[in-house]
Amino acid sequence: MTAAPFPATLAPVKRIPLWRRYLRRPLGVVALAVFAVVVAVAALASWLAPYDPNFVDFAITHAPPGNGHPLGGDSAGRDILSRLLAGAQTTLYGAVITCVAGLVLGVPAGVSAGYFGGATDRICSWISDALQSVPGMIVLLVVAAGTGQNFTVLMVALGVFLAPGYYRIARARALAVRKEPYIDAARVAGVTNARILRTHMLRAVYAPIIVQTALTAGIAIGMQAGLQFLGIGSASTPSWGQMMNDGFQNMLTYPLILLWPSIALGVTIAALAFIGSTLADLVSVRVELPTRRGVARVRQALEAGTSSGTHAHQAADCALRIENLRVGYASPTGVKKVVRGVSLDAAPGEVLGIVGESGSGKTQTLFSVLDLLPPGGTAVADGIWVGGEEVSRRSPKERAALLGRSIGYVPQEPMTNLDPCYPIERQLAEPLRHVHGLSKAEARQRARDILVRVGITDPDRVLAAYPHQISGGMAQRVLIAGAVAGRPSLLVADEPSTALDVTVQAEVLELLRELQREYGMALVIVTHNFGVVADICDRVVVMKDGRVVETGPVEQIFRRPADPYTAELISASLDDAEGRDELDETWLDRRTAQEGAR
Numbered sequence: 001m002t003a004a005p006f007p008a009t010l011a012p013v014k015r016i017p018l019w020r021r022y023l024r025r026p027l028g029v030v031a032l033a034v035f036a037v038v039v040a041v042a043a044l045a046s047w048l049a050p051y052d053p054n055f056v057d058f059a060i061t062h063a064p065p066g067n068g069h070p071l072g073g074d075s076a077g078r079d080i081l082s083r084l085l086a087g088a089q090t091t092l093y094g095a096v097i098t099c100v101a102g103l104v105l106g107v108p109a110g111v112s113a114g115y116f117g118g119a120t121d122r123i124c125s126w127i128s129d130a131l132q133s134v135p136g137m138i139v140l141l142v143v144a145a146g147t148g149q150n151f152t153v154l155m156v157a158l159g160v161f162l163a164p165g166y167y168r169i170a171r172a173r174a175l176a177v178r179k180e181p182y183i184d185a186a187r188v189a190g191v192t193n194a195r196i197l198r199t200h201m202l203r204a205v206y207a208p209i210i211v212q213t214a215l216t217a218g219i220a221i222g223m224q225a226g227l228q229f230l231g232i233g234s235a236s237t238p239s240w241g242q243m244m245n246d247g248f249q250n251m252l253t254y255p256l257i258l259l260w261p262s263i264a265l266g267v268t269i270a271a272l273a274f275i276g277s278t279l280a281d282l283v284s285v286r287v288e289l290p291t292r293r294g295v296a297r298v299r300q301a302l303e304a305g306t307s308s309g310t311h312a313h314q315a316a317d318c319a320l321r322i323e324n325l326r327v328g329y330a331s332p333t334g335v336k337k338v339v340r341g342v343s344l345d346a347a348p349g350e351v352l353g354i355v356g357e358s359g360s361g362k363t364q365t366l367f368s369v370l371d372l373l374p375p376g377g378t379a380v381a382d383g384i385w386v387g388g389e390e391v392s393r394r395s396p397k398e399r400a401a402l403l404g405r406s407i408g409y410v411p412q413e414p415m416t417n418l419d420p421c422y423p424i425e426r427q428l429a430e431p432l433r434h435v436h437g438l439s440k441a442e443a444r445q446r447a448r449d450i451l452v453r454v455g456i457t458d459p460d461r462v463l464a465a466y467p468h469q470i471s472g473g474m475a476q477r478v479l480i481a482g483a484v485a486g487r488p489s490l491l492v493a494d495e496p497s498t499a500l501d502v503t504v505q506a507e508v509l510e511l512l513r514e515l516q517r518e519y520g521m522a523l524v525i526v527t528h529n530f531g532v533v534a535d536i537c538d539r540v541v542v543m544k545d546g547r548v549v550e551t552g553p554v555e556q557i558f559r560r561p562a563d564p565y566t567a568e569l570i571s572a573s574l575d576d577a578e579g580r581d582e583l584d585e586t587w588l589d590r591r592t593a594q595e596g597a598r
């Protein structure tokens with residue numbers, strides 16, 4: 001089959017950069033501004049400080065704020081403001097050293113462990129676990145003693161202890177990405193491991209690593225202050241931890257000496273924590289649930305919509321009837337209308353094909369009936385009838401009760417629609433027990449019978465198997481079995497054969513047709529393939545841009561398409577075939593023969 005005609009122009013995909021999305025978060029912006037002030041203060045400390053931070057003037061010992069010393073003097077007669085500014089420099093320098101050490105050790109190790117697995121993974125994970133189980137503070141005190149309290153070495157050592165945080169995140173991301181087909185494709189294309197690691201893997205880990213760095217910096221600053229508080233580090237290098245130690249010893253008599261470094265430390269750590277959590281929010285994929293106002297806005301935009309498409313049956317005779325369905329999503333630029341007034345119907349015993357190019361709104365139409373629209377999707381219709389009953393005004397709970405009883409659904413991707421954690425028997429029997437009230441034994445028997453009916457020759461093995469133990473074609477048969485097990489009056493199938501190979505495709509379509517006849521169901525099948533339409537459908541609805549272009553019996557649509565778009569779609573479907581006209585005739589002749597046989 002040839003794909004539907006490709007649009008001449010494509011709307012540009014607008015990606016909003018991370019920093020711009022960040023600037024939309026007020027809390028994140030405030031935290032960033034505070035941190036920027038701390039960085040600026042640290043960078044300009046030597047210019048901003050009114051005195052040398054180590055200059056001692058006994059006249060200002062324990063002095064309160066004032067007299068040219070805005071924050072007063074400490075217990076050794078040094079200007080607190082000057083020491084606080086110089087301490088910011090020490091603090092940030094230490095945090096940078098710690099984060100760099102953690103990054104350099106943790107990220108490459110995590111990415112390699114996740115990508116290569118095996119011994120690399122075991123060894124790296126063992127080291128990471130060992131580092132986490134060692135009491136870090138004690139080792140840092142030993143390192144301080146052994147290195148003459150060298151601050152830089154101490155911060156590198158702290159980075160080593162924080163590296164497992166980076167390692168775990170990088171490994172988990174790399175493990176997930178390693179299984180992606182594009183990694184296999186890169187390997188098959190001859191791309192070296194080193195290049196895959198540098199490009200695909202590092203790209204996949206960078207967002208969570210940025211988040212982790214903000215959080216690690218906060219932790220590093222806190223631990224650094226703790227070490228300095230314990231007296232680690234050179235006495236001539238001003239630091240917030242040292243200042244807190246001084247303030248702690250005079251806490252009852254001169255509490256302000258403790259207050260200033262505590263505020264500086266608390267504000268800096270809090271700013272980093274908020275930056276980290278804002279970034280975490282932005283990089284994690286979260287389903288944003290629409291607000292009531294958002295839904296109301298979409299509903300309002302969908303109010304005015306003219307119907308497209310025709311009905312062939314009376315409402316009471318239909319297994320499915322949709323009248324003027326509109327579906328929309330809230331988007332940054334307004335409301336995106338993806339279905340714009342679709343009307344169609346299908347009677348029991350009839351096969352209705354919904355056909356159209358990719359993005360024409362076929363699946364959204366079906367999902368509206370099945371209540372499967374993703375969060376943010378809003379459907380409005382003049383009416384939706386299932387089995388002659390209007391359901392669009394019923395509660396979601398009542399509509400959900402129709403699924404499994406009145407409506408069966410066969411999805412496009414067989415494998416992803418089966419839970420890998422449970423054997424097939426459980427997945428088939430569960431709805432039969434809980435929706436249809438069958439006993440365990442009855443449900444198992446029904447599941448077994450229906451598997452036999454859908455052409456599975458060894459039902460007992462399949463019932464005991466997990467999804468990964470059966471083929472894609474078998475999985476699709478299992479899903480069809482599940483969909484028809486409750487004897488619904490309407491079977492809805494979304495591209496049920498697309499994910500299968502050609503021979504299996506034909507068998508699955510034939511099976512659907514047989515079951516539809518046997519159970520007298522209406523079958524509504526979504527496809528972009530006119531071959532499928534010609535093979536099994538009685539009537540067809542052609543969709544484009546969320547609207548129905550034309551509706552009619554298959555033969556009429558094939559012989560005399562009323563709309564040029566339909567003619568173009570049929571032509572595109574048959575382009576690759578040997579002689580379009582002959583194939584048209586072949587299909588039509590075959591259909592006529594089938595009709596005669598029925």
Ligand SMILES: Nc1ncnc2c1ncn2[C@@H]1O[C@H](COP(=O)(O)OP(=O)(O)OP(=O)(O)O)[C@@H](O)[C@H]1O
Nearest residue numbers: 329338356357358359360361362363364365374528
């Ligand atoms: N969650 C969503 N948010 C916004 N737009 C969406 C969402 N899901 C689908 N759409 C849009 O709805 C339109 C119709 O999608 P739909 O899946 O119904 O197309 P389709 O005709 O079934 O195509 P295909 O054959 O490729 O599945 C598309 O433009 C799609 O981008």
